[in-house]
Amino acid sequence: xxxxxxxxxxxxxxxxxxxxxxxxxxxxxxxxxxxxxxxxxxxxxxxxxxxxxxxxxxxxxxxxxxxxxxxxxxxxxxxxxxxxxxxxxxxxxxxxxxxxxxxxxxxxxxxxxxxxxxxxxxxxxxxxxxxxxxxxxxxxxxxxxxxxxxxxxxxxxxxxxxxxxxx
Amino acid sequence: xxxxxxxxxxxxxxxxxxxxxxxxxxxxxxxxxxxxxxxxxxxxxxxxxxxxxxxxxxxxxxxxxxxxxxxxxxxxxxxxxxxxxxxxxxxxxxxxxxxxxxxxxxxxxxxxxxxxxxxxxxxxxxxxxxxxxxxxxxxxxxxxxxxxxxxxxxxxxxxxxxxxxxx
Numbered sequence: 505x506x507x508x509x510x511x512x513x514x515x516x517x518x519x520x521x522x523x524x525x526x527x528x529x530x531x532x533x534x535x536x537x538x539x540x541x542x543x544x545x546x547x548x549x550x551x552x553x554x555x556x557x558x559x560x561x562x563x564x565x566x567x568x569x570x571x572x573x574x575x576x577x578x579x580x581x582x583x584x585x586x587x588x589x590x591x592x593x594x595x596x597x598x599x600x601x602x603x604x605x606x607x608x609x610x611x612x613x614x615x616x617x618x619x620x621x622x623x624x625x626x627x628x629x630x631x632x633x634x635x636x637x638x639x640x641x642x643x644x645x646x647x648x649x650x651x652x653x654x655x656x657x658x659x660x661x662x663x664x665x666x667x668x669x670x671x
Numbered sequence: 672x673x674x675x676x677x678x679x680x681x682x683x684x685x686x687x688x689x690x691x692x693x694x695x696x697x698x699x700x701x702x703x704x705x706x707x708x709x710x711x712x713x714x715x716x717x718x719x720x721x722x723x724x725x726x727x728x729x730x731x732x733x734x735x736x737x738x739x740x741x742x743x744x745x746x747x748x749x750x751x752x753x754x755x756x757x758x759x760x761x762x763x764x765x766x767x768x769x770x771x772x773x774x775x776x777x778x779x780x781x782x783x784x785x786x787x788x789x790x791x792x793x794x795x796x797x798x799x800x801x802x803x804x805x806x807x808x809x810x811x812x813x814x815x816x817x818x819x820x821x822x823x824x825x826x827x828x829x830x831x832x833x834x835x836x837x838x
Binding site: 529539542553560591640658659662 | 672673675676678679680682684696699700702703704706707708709711713715717718719720721722723724727751758759761762765766768769770772773774777778784786788789801802803804807810811825826827828829832833834835836837838
């Protein structure tokens with residue numbers, strides 16, 4: 505693994521957090537990273553809902569099958585996309601999601617991606633909890649905090665998935 | 672912008688390249704970064720077709736409306752996903768795509784994302800050029816080389832897109 509890419513390899517799914525809150529500076533850095541993502545024709549169809557309110561984190565945990573770590577998180581971010589801005593919003597918001605996760609690793613935070621768009625019932629439940637308009641898609645929910653577990657940097661490189669000049 | 676996140680902010684769309692080829696080490700690093708992406712339930716539905724062959728790069732340029740830089744690229748990577756492995760393949764392969772683009776920036780290379788999945792005709796044309804099976808989706812085509820243009824690191828942070836605790 506090339507040392508210059510360490511931030512990429514050190515992004516792991518972190519589900520245990522300390523009680524420390526996130527600084528405003530860190531929250532802004534995460535959002536700056538999200539909005540540094542590429543988007544089709546630079547249309548930037550994304551919106552971000554940040555959630556630190558414990559009652560809302562609990563409601564989100566109840567709404568998401570894999571979200572039981574959320575009440576212990578310092579922050580959740582719902583990455584949303586407006587299809588009226590771009591038909592490519594799913595890919596654009598996924599790139600923004602991945603940027604935020606890599607940024608969390610770079611800031612020494614821990615985070616995990618909870619999939620939403622692709623499961624309409626889950627997406628609708630989150631929309632209702634956060635007051636997100638009907639027209640807007642909820643791509644992902646990110647659970648973020650100061651890590652209380654450690655995982656090693658890794659790639660899962662598999663040469664069987666590489667095809668040279670043709671499949 | 673936090674210096675620790677520089678690799679994220681320095682990822683820009685680079686469409687002009689020198690004649691230098693990519694080292695095998697750099698190609699492997701790009702693919703290691705792609706396969707370090709998260710995927711739903713860690714199903715890793717991705718496949719990567721690397722293309723350095725000039726005839727194929729020309730054919731890809733003809734098949735993609737925004738691909739005219741491809742014949743000047745040292746390498747293209749088609750990021751593909753197998754829906755029979757995971758129904759979340761679009762998001763997983765988009766995360767892998769973004770990882771490769773960030774890795775290119777980290778290695779001092781330049782790259783640009785050419786959208787494919789979302790335009791069925793374009794996707795099919797690329798499938799045929801690269802011998803990709805019918806069942807497999809082509810999420811993106813990445814054009815990569817040693818940069819012959821410079822762009823400043825940036826975020827496109829917009830506070831109007833941030834909502835605190837509710838939309």
